[in-house]
Amino acid sequence: MKTYIADIERALYDVRDADKSVYKSDAGLTEEIIRDISERKHDPPWMLEFRLKSLEIYQTIDLPTWGPDISALNMDEIVTYVKPNAAQVSDWSQVPDDIKRTFDRLGIPAAEKKSLAGVGAQYDSEVVYHSVQKQLTDLGVVYTDMETALVEHEDIVREYFMTLVPPKDHKFAALHGAVWSGGSFVYVPAGVDVKIPLQSYFRLNAAGAGQFEHTLIIVEPGAKLHFIEGCSAPRYNVTNLHAGCVELFVKDGARLRYSTIENWSRNMMNLNTKRALVERGGLIEWVSGSFGSQVSMLYPCSVLHGDGARCEFTGVTFAGKGQNLDTGAIVVHAAANTSANINTRTISKGGGCATYRSAVKVTRNAPHAKCSVNCESLMLDDVSRSDTLPVMDIEGDEADIGHEAKIGRISEEALFYLMARGISEDEARAMIVRGFVEPIAKELPLEYAVEMNNLINLELEGQL
Amino acid sequence: MLKIDDLHVRAGDTGILRGLSLNVGRGEIHVILGPNGSGKSTLMNVILGHPKYEITGGTIFFDGEDLTALKTFERARRGIFLSFQNPEEIPGITVENMLRTAKQAITGTKIKILQFHRELLATMSELQIPPEYAARYMNIGFSGGEKKRNEILQLLTLNPKLALLDETDSGLDVDAVEIVSSGVAKFHTAENSCVIITHNAQILKHLPVTHAHVLLNGRIVRSGGSELVAEVSEHGYAPFEVTP
16 A cells, blocks of 8 residues: 655634625525524524524624535525425435435335435334333433423533534534534433443434434533444435534543444535533543545544543545545644544545545643544545545644554555455455454444445445 | 466566466476576466466466466466465454455355354464464464465465465474475375475475476476475576576
8 A cells, every 4th residue: 555644734624714704695594484493493592592693603604615515505595404394305205216225235124214214204213212211211311302301401401502512613503503403412420331322323213303413412520421323324315414513521530432324315415513522531432434425524523621531533434426525533632631542544436535634733731642643545446536634733742643644545466365365356345445444343333333344335336 | 287388478568487388287296496586476476367467378277277268266266276475464354254255255155154263273273373363354463474374274274276385485484384384285185286486495395296397587497306306405596597
């Protein structure tokens, strides 16, 4: 494999400093629509206010001027994306054939297929779900949808909601603040070790989920949680914008593992914002898989806010034909002795474009920070693209920062070696690609690792 | 079994093999001797169809079938095995997984995982490979000697009809050569054949060598029995040099 360190390009992350000229053409998204959404959702008054404030901010921020081209999003018609039930599929027969085929090949059960495609009434997981609920309740853990949380745990939601990703962060955060709907809420009390991984799988069918859903997780001091979001089957929406938001609060000495495989249908603009705030001695572990979608911009951010806070980020991205997946990670070292490990693999094929983009910031208040970045890219043919854009901004004293980037192709010699053992060329390629993502696959829960392997096989066959 | 006739091969613009002929029968062990650059490794790779080389003339038949019409993996499935001079490192693929996949591909039958695991560990133990290596990624972090023993492990597991050994003993200490040599001896029966490239007579100690050939400048310039090995050890290749 050829190895090189990509040129470091500065000024990639000045979203906050973007020119905030007044955006006039969004007249389509009005206060009336927001009030309507809020009323249907029975928001408390403060949430309505929050939505309206977000709308105001939304109307003053421009689209980002960096990263992949998202001009296919018609912001003038944003109202069609956010109006409840506007143009939602209500019929299985309207779901595209390629998606149905993929469901079949991944072995997804019928009821679940319909749920993933957004046309099913209720995926029949209630029994499992309730037994999980009982165990959690006994531990004092709250695991529910955001709407219920807003009623039953209003104080907690109000204290944390969009404080980590404020609406003014960027245009899609503002949009999210105005129109969010659905998502998961988890609260783990101090010292509680939740031994079973929680899966938002059960919640895919929540009304409106999968487009502007909000995930809020609070892990109190000394507590432990593994949360799994999404699933590797394609999630289909007729409307093609996904602007979800994930906020994770990891308190002193707490540990949170947040695993997700996002596999949106190929018409989707996936502009998702995920952020974790980690306090003293806490640990956030991200395991992030990005498949599907037309365009993705996804850079989970860890703010290491307390002494000795840690972040482990493991990510894999697979960009096939017609896809532009711009993914990576952000780490902010904001306290002493904080450490982070970023380890990613990206694959591009069939003219797809995969970009690894990361930002590591070590503030003045963060002496003895440690950060190591390892990103490897594999291009499966000559028409695909892969870029590596790491940014590092180090102000703290005695920082220990390492960065390693590799961009390469499948080695002809490795291919010959496997074929000389009787393994067919297609299988040899698939084995090499699976081997390339193995460090990530082994971090996934077994059923997800298996599905990811299936997904890679499908991608390599080019049958998606 | 293997019948090569007047083979001409080039890589890019360079001619490497220039009219090489070789016949290997069932149960035979052939040794190919020759200085570096004489075309020995090229011959091995061409028999398995390495894409770097182009055949510009001649034929290669294996059990009566024209090999040049077959892809590399098809040749392997016919029963040809190459022990690589420099075995590839492949991240993320374990020794056991690769070997099970290969065995399945070659035999065309589903392999029972537990039984395969037991057999693999038994073979590894004979080759003095620690059992944990089954779960290690292919040749990653292996020493030179470990890589070569791993090649012999594959040879014994896949049990081909024809084994091509490309300097499997080079860079090994005396004990390691002994292990590799015993491994090849264990493989060899009256039903299968070996072609061995070596600079070192020690690997041949346990092997009933039937033929030896001296390869110079892409041609076999002398063929004989095992006595040829001793002759080369003593006098080098100079006596075989012929003026073109």
